[in-house]
Amino acid sequence: MNARETPSSATRVTMIDIARHAGVSKSTVSLVLQASPQVKAETREKVLSSIDKLGYVYNRGAANLRSARSNIVGMVINDLANPFFAELAVGIERVFHAAGYIPFIANTIENPRRQAEVLRSMSEHDIAGLIICPARGTRPADIAALSGLGFPTVLAMRRMGPGFSSVTPDNLRGARRATEHLIALGHRRIAFFGGYADMIAQNDRCGGWRAAMEAADLAIDPGWIIEGPPNRDCGASAIARVLDMDNAPTAALCFNDVVAFGVLSGLERRGLVAGKDFALVGFDDVAEARHTNPPLSTVHVDTASLGERAAHLVLRMIGGDTRPEEFVSDVDLVVRASSGGSIGRGE
Structure with a gap:
């Protein structure tokens, strides 16, 4: 041999x-x-x-070709089927395009193994920088390994602790404000639908819901917390499940708008109307939220601005300023008909 x-x-x-x-x-x-x-x-x-x-x-020819493409930046998105991440990618691309960089985008569909393959491929193309929305199950050690590949890296939507640059919305505060809104409307049995406990954003959003409930001295039934993939099917199955409980909740905060869309469908199948028979609030405020029937109350995240902030941070790091920065954007509650509250922004 x-x-x-x-x-x-x-x-x-x-x-x-x-x-x-x-x-x-x-x-x-x-x-x-x-x-x-x-x-x-x-x-x-x-x-x-x-x-x-x-x-x-x-392969010197290939090496020269990679060198000529030093204006390529990577965008690794965990779930492009979710309109929120599509809107985030638009904000990122806008800044890179204006700066003369070409985005190389990939969808990992929440699969860490696929994410590793994508990152390996991007590293072989000598990308100038990277924005990554980490897939579920990504560990800080996985992100730390990226620093050894030699390109600036910024995390979007899912932080990994000190030492890593990131941009995220204020998930805990947004969820707490949404829950306080439902409590102010008179609801005492409020559920939380969607996401998994091993997701950082779910921990924050569920934590904000829990903090508001505890501050109002309201009991929490563990059965009101329904974990699942952050998609429509999860929302539809969650509402069907809780409505059959003896102490059924009268309202719910959802992990994101997509889960809430599923809840709207589930309520409709039962002949119920959100905002009248059951109060509902989503999270993210994607474009579709204002066009549902009824329009969805939700926590507004300035998605495009978050994407732009992530891109500007990568450009700053490419320029030589590699100090880590954790940026947390403010959020706002947008009240529409689905929660049964007064129409408007803020509460």
């Missing part, structure tokens, strides 16, 4: 593989391949040894 540690023919060896094997950065491998005098002799030998062992073949 060949002495080289050559992977199977189905796996192409990359500069990242060489960097990991040699214990150096990808940029150091690149300098060695370019015969740069900046690399120490012992480091050069280590890299060349790894190249020989792994059987790496340097």
